[in-house]
Amino acid sequence: xxxxxxxxxTSTKAHLGCRVVVSQIARLAASAGIxxxxxxxxxxxxxxxxxxxATMRTADIVIVNGExxxxxxxxxxxxxAEAGPFCRRAGVPCVLINSVYxxxxxxxxxACRAFDRIYVRExxxxxxxxxxxxxxxxxxxxxxxxxxxxxxxxxxxxxxxxVTDNANRDVGRRALEExxxxxxxxxxxxxxxxxxxxxxxxxxxxxxxxxxxxxVTEPPPPQGRKSTAFRALRKSLFKRHMLRRMRMIRQLNEPxxxxxxxxxxxxxxxxxxxxxxAVCMSMLAETPFAAMSSNTSKMKGLLHxxxxxxxxxxxxxxxxxxxxxWNETDNxxxxxxxxxxxxxxxxxxxxxxxxx
Numbered sequence: 001x002x003x004x005x006x007x008x009x010t011s012t013k014a015h016l017g018c019r020v021v022v023s024q025i026a027r028l029a030a031s032a033g034i035x036x037x038x039x040x041x042x043x044x045x046x047x048x049x050x051x052x053x054a055t056m057r058t059a060d061i062v063i064v065n066g067e068x069x070x071x072x073x074x075x076x077x078x079x080x081a082e083a084g085p086f087c088r089r090a091g092v093p094c095v096l097i098n099s100v101y102x103x104x105x106x107x108x109x110x111a112c113r114a115f116d117r118i119y120v121r122e123x124x125x126x127x128x129x130x131x132x133x134x135x136x137x138x139x140x141x142x143x144x145x146x147x148x149x150x151x152x153x154x155x156x157x158x159x160x161x162x163v164t165d166n167a168n169r170d171v172g173r174r175a176l177e178e179x180x181x182x183x184x185x186x187x188x189x190x191x192x193x194x195x196x197x198x199x200x201x202x203x204x205x206x207x208x209x210x211x212x213x214x215x216v217t218e219p220p221p222p223q224g225r226k227s228t229a230f231r232a233l234r235k236s237l238f239k240r241h242m243l244r245r246m247r248m249i250r251q252l253n254e255p256x257x258x259x260x261x262x263x264x265x266x267x268x269x270x271x272x273x274x275x276x277x278a279v280c281m282s283m284l285a286e287t288p289f290a291a292m293s294s295n296t297s298k299m300k301g302l303l304h305x306x307x308x309x310x311x312x313x314x315x316x317x318x319x320x321x322x323x324x325x326w327n328e329t330d331n332x333x334x335x336x337x338x339x340x341x342x343x344x345x346x347x348x349x350x351x352x353x354x355x356x
């Protein structure tokens with residue numbers, strides 16, 4: 001079995017989507033004959049860990065999980081991109097997978113040309129990467145190749161519409177304010193309460209994870225959410241819909257298990273999603289949704305590729321009305337996209353395993 005190092009291990013965060021993604025990387029890699037022996041946490045810069053660098057030099061493959069990081073030419077984006085030139089000099093195959101690519105500079109584009117393969121999650125990122133002179137292929141987000149929703153799909157639907165938070169504060173605020181005028185809503189964040197990644201299969205966790213504090217054999221639990229009772233009261237006092245606002249703040253900060261999050265998505269009448277992975281989980285759950293723009297064009301690319309671009313809007317009132325517009329044609333388009341995501345994910349790791 002080949003050995004691999006994973007850069008940008010986002011499962012050290014509490015976010016459900018990040019944890020599913022990394023568990024899928026480990027599972028799909030293992031099915032292709034690759035064992036991830038070490039990883040660098042999303043919170044760690046791989047360039048600052050000599051032991052990790054030494055492991056990268058001796059690995060058969062280095063896998064960079066781009067996820068939602070490779071945009072806007074941030075310091076973190078540059079660190080991920082620089083793994084390509086480092087591995088090229090070391091003679092180790094290096095791939096960028098599951099990535100966004102948007103609003104990056106020439107320095108990042110030049111570094112990314114050193115990757116042996118580039119796989120982005122959707123077509124808007126692919127277009128931006130190709131405009132920068134990169135050879136990029138599209139493989140849908142790895143959450144869509146998972147079976148995490150199987151136990152929850154088919155749950156009895158209730159009349160509630162679930163509304164998530166959003167990394168785009170302006171768009172997210174409009175959605176939340178509109179939701180406060182309705183009685184058929186509940187609010188949801190995607191941070192899981194489990195101290196460990198509940199989706200990682202036995203024997204597939206990296207032996208060593210490099211955190212910003214050093215190397216560990218088991219990452220510490222992500223920082224939990226703080227009690228919000230007083231905060232909810234303070235932020236809601238004398239504002240419109242005060243009681244509903246208090247409930248919203250409480251629900252958006254409520255510690256939830258992964259099973260509770262998945263159950264709420266699967267059992268809701270619809271989801272107004274400001275989070276990319278809330279859309280992915282809604283797809284897996286066969287739950288109607290409307291997506292709203294986030295901090296990159298990933299929502300636009302995802303829905304375009306799935307053939308349901310009409311369900312993207314930044315008009316909050318329209319987002320709620322869209323839930324009732326879903327029909328069987330849309331369900332079939334989503335099912336076909338999920339099937340493609342699973343085929344493409346398997347083929348991607350088979351291709352990676354063949355790199356020399």
